[in-house]
Amino acid sequence: MTGILERYSEIVGWDVIDQLHQLAATLKGIKVVHVNSTRRGGGVAEILAKLVPLKQELGIDAKWEVIEGNEEFYTCTKNFHNALQGNKVTIPDSLLRIYEETVASNTAALETTLTGADIVFIHDPQPLPLLKLLPERKGKWIWRCHIDVSRPYRPVWKYIRSLVEGYDASIFSLSAFAQPLPHTEYLISPSIDPLSEKNIELDAGEVQEIISGFGIDQGRPIMLQVSRFDRFKDPVGVIQAFRLTKKFVPNLQLVLAGGEATDDPESTAVLKEVRLASNNDNDIHILLLPADAHRKINALQRSADIVMQKSTREGFGLTVTEAMWKGKPVIGGDTGGIRIQVVNHHTGFLVKAPEGAALRARYLLFHRNRLKEMGEKAKQFVLDNFLLTRHLREYLTVMVSLLHGRGERITLE
Amino acid sequence: MMVKVKQSFEVKDCALAAIATGKHAENLKELRNIIVTIQPSSLYYHFWGQLLRPRFDDPEYNNDFAIWARHALHDGILAERLGMLDPVEFPDLEDLRRELVDIIEEHLDDSEIVPWCHTDQQYHFITSQIVVFNTNKTIERPRELVKAVPSMTRSSVFYHFIDARRRTFGNMDDFSAWLYGFNNRYVDLCNLLSTVDPFFSTLSELRQQLTDLFTGYFGE
Numbered sequence: 001m002t003g004i005l006e007r008y009s010e011i012v013g014w015d016v017i018d019q020l021h022q023l024a025a026t027l028k029g030i031k032v033v034h035v036n037s038t039r040r041g042g043g044v045a046e047i048l049a050k051l052v053p054l055k056q057e058l059g060i061d062a063k064w065e066v067i068e069g070n071e072e073f074y075t076c077t078k079n080f081h082n083a084l085q086g087n088k089v090t091i092p093d094s095l096l097r098i099y100e101e102t103v104a105s106n107t108a109a110l111e112t113t114l115t116g117a118d119i120v121f122i123h124d125p126q127p128l129p130l131l132k133l134l135p136e137r138k139g140k141w142i143w144r145c146h147i148d149v150s151r152p153y154r155p156v157w158k159y160i161r162s163l164v165e166g167y168d169a170s171i172f173s174l175s176a177f178a179q180p181l182p183h184t185e186y187l188i189s190p191s192i193d194p195l196s197e198k199n200i201e202l203d204a205g206e207v208q209e210i211i212s213g214f215g216i217d218q219g220r221p222i223m224l225q226v227s228r229f230d231r232f233k234d235p236v237g238v239i240q241a242f243r244l245t246k247k248f249v250p251n252l253q254l255v256l257a258g259g260e261a262t263d264d265p266e267s268t269a270v271l272k273e274v275r276l277a278s279n280n281d282n283d284i285h286i287l288l289l290p291a292d293a294h295r296k297i298n299a300l301q302r303s304a305d306i307v308m309q310k311s312t313r314e315g316f317g318l319t320v321t322e323a324m325w326k327g328k329p330v331i332g333g334d335t336g337g338i339r340i341q342v343v344n345h346h347t348g349f350l351v352k353a354p355e356g357a358a359l360r361a362r363y364l365l366f367h368r369n370r371l372k373e374m375g376e377k378a379k380q381f382v383l384d385n386f387l388l389t390r391h392l393r394e395y396l397t398v399m400v401s402l403l404h405g406r407g408e409r410i411t412l413e
Numbered sequence: 414m415m416v417k418v419k420q421s422f423e424v425k426d427c428a429l430a431a432i433a434t435g436k437h438a439e440n441l442k443e444l445r446n447i448i449v450t451i452q453p454s455s456l457y458y459h460f461w462g463q464l465l466r467p468r469f470d471d472p473e474y475n476n477d478f479a480i481w482a483r484h485a486l487h488d489g490i491l492a493e494r495l496g497m498l499d500p501v502e503f504p505d506l507e508d509l510r511r512e513l514v515d516i517i518e519e520h521l522d523d524s525e526i527v528p529w530c531h532t533d534q535q536y537h538f539i540t541s542q543i544v545v546f547n548t549n550k551t552i553e554r555p556r557e558l559v560k561a562v563p564s565m566t567r568s569s570v571f572y573h574f575i576d577a578r579r580r581t582f583g584n585m586d587d588f589s590a591w592l593y594g595f596n597n598r599y600v601d602l603c604n605l606l607s608t609v610d611p612f613f614s615t616l617s618e619l620r621q622q623l624t625d626l627f628t629g630y631f632g633e
Contacts, residue, residue, distance in 0.1 A: 015566050019426055022546050150533075175537035178433035187431040187539065335533065397428040400544045408454045411545040 037126035083156035148315035244358035
C-alpha cells in the first residue's frame with residue numbers, strides 16, 4: 001500500500017487501515033460526489049480536502065464539486081447558518097430568490113456528474129436546492145449538516161426543512177442536533193486530521209520561535225483559549241478565571257487566540273469587551289489570527305500548560321479535540337460536544353463558572369504529574385475516537401447502509 | 414473417535430451506523446414510556462453500542478441509561494441500580510427491557526417528584542445498523558486462536574464474542590459455537606469462555622482476556 005493511507009497507518013495502526021480497505025471493498029468503483037460551496041477555508045473544506053482523496057485511494061470513484069455564488073448568495077447562506085444556530089435572523093424573500101437562482105445557475109455544470117452518481121453528499125445548506133433541480137438523478141442523496149441545529153430559528157428552519165425533506169437521508173454531528181425529518185438520520189461525530197498543519201507534530205524550535213514572536217514567555221506557565229470572539233465562548237469568563245488563578249500562580253500568562261473580527265458586528269463588540277476586561281494587563285495576550293494561521297494555533301496549543309474551552313454553548317468543539325490530541329487536558333464548559341470529549345477528572349474537567357475553571361487550573365498547575373497523566377489519557381481518547389480515519393469509516397458504513405437497505409443488520413459477502 | 418474435519422472459522426468484522434430515532438426524554442417518566450415502545454435495536458445500542466463508539470475506556474457506568482440518571486437527573490441511587498444491569502444475563506432484549514422498566518417504575522413509585530433534567534441534557538434514543546464484512550482471514554485449527562485473537566480489531570472481537578449471542582443457537586459466542594463442532598473435544602475450553610463477562614470490560618481488555626485464556630489453554 002502506498003499513499004496517504006500509509007501515512008495514517010503510522011498514527012492509527014495497520015489494523016485500522018486494513019479495516020477501511022475491507023469495508024470499502026464492496027463500494028469499489030461506485031460514483032460518489034461531495035458538494036459544498038468553498039474549496040478553501042472552513043472546517044468542511046478542510047475535511048473534504050482529505051476525505052475525498054482517501055476515498056479515491058480505497059477504490060471509490062469520489063469527486064468534490066463546489067457551487068459558486070455572489071456576495072448576496074453568501075450573505076443569505078451566512079444568515080441560514082446563524083439562524084440554524086438559533087439566532088433570530090429574518091431573511092427577506094428577495095435574498096431567498098437569489099439563493100435559489102444562484103444554485104440553479106450552477107446546475108448545468110454539475111448535472112452530468114450529479115445525476116450519474118450513486119451517492120451524493122450535499123454539505124450544509126448552500127447547495128440544498130440541487131436535489132429539486134435534478135429530478136432525473138439515479139443515486140441516493142444525503143444532506144450532511146455540520147451545523148448545530150439543536151435549537152434553530154423556526155421560520156428559517158421551516159424553509160430549510162422543505163428543501164431537506166426530499167433527501168434520502170441526512171447526517172448530523174450529534175443526536176441533540178437531529179430534527180424531525182421523514183428519512184433516516186445518521187449520526188457521525190466530527191474529527192480532526194492528525195496530519196494537517198494544525199495538528200502535525202512540530203519541533204520545539206519552531207514552537208519556541210512562534211511563541212516568542214507573540215511576545216509570550218515560554219519559561220512561564222501559559223493558560224490558553226483558542227476560539228472566536230463570541231459570547232457563547234465566554235472569553236470574559238476566561239479572563240476572570242485567569243485572575244483568580246493568578247493569585248496563586250503569579251507568573252501565569254493568558255493567551256486568547258481567535259479569528260480576526262471582520263464583518264461580524266457581534267464579534268467586534270465581544271472583542272471590545274474582552275479588551276476592556278483585560279485592562280491592559282501585559283500578561284494577557286489577545287491574538288487576532290488569520291483563518292489560515294494553522295501552524296501558529298498548533299504551536300500555541302503545544303506550548304500551553306492549561307487549555308480552556310469555557311463555552312456556555314458549544315456544537316462539538318474541535319478546538320477541544322485539537323488540544324487533547326496534543327496531550328493537554330482541557331478545562332471545558334459543561335455543554336454540548338465538550339461533554340463527549342472531556343471526561344470529567346480523566347481527560348480534563350467540566351466546569352460551569354469562572355471559579356470552577358480557576359479551581360481546576362490551579363489544581364493542574366500544582367499537580368504536574370496529574371496534568372501529564374490526564375493529558376496522556378486525553379491524547380489516547382482522541383486517537384481511539386476522534387481522528388479522520390474513524391470519520392471515514394463511518395462515512396463508508398453509511399454508504400453501505402444506504403446501498404444495502406434499511407434492515408437492522410447488513411452482511412456483506 | 415476421530416474428529417471430523419470442521420469448517421474453518423471465518424474472521425469477520427463489523428461497523429455500526431448510529432441512527433437518531435427522534436425520540437427523547439426530559440424526565441424519568443418520559444424515559445420509561447419511550448423504553449416500553451422503542452425498537453429492540455435501540456436498547457441494544459444503549460447497552461452494547463457504547464463499546465463501539467466514542468467513549469472513555471474507564472467509564473463510571475456501563476450503560477447510557479445509568480450515565481444519564483447520574484449526570485442529567487443527578488440521581489445517584491437510580492444510576493447505581495441501572496448501572497448493575499448486565500445485558501449478558503438477558504439474552505432476549507425483551508427480558509432486558511422488562512427489567513429496565515421494572516427498575517425505573519420502582520424508582521418512580523419511591524419518588525415524591527419525577528426526576529427531570531435541563532433541556533440541553535435530554536436523553537436521545539439512538540438505534541443502529543450493524544454492517545458485517547469479511548476480513549478474508551480464516552482460522553483452520555483451534556490452536557491458531559492463540560495468534561489470531563490478538564491481531565483481531567476491537568470491533569471484530571465485538572462481533573464474534575458479543576454480537577454472536579444474538580445470532581447463535583444457545584446465545585453463545587462464535588468461538589464456542591465453532592469449538593463445539595469438534596465432537597466435544599473442547600468442552601472445557603468452551604466452559605472457560607462462558608466465564609468471561611464481556612460487559613464490564615473494554616473491547617481491548619476483552620481481547621486480552623481471550624488471548625490469555627487461549628494461550629493458557631493451549632500452553633503457548
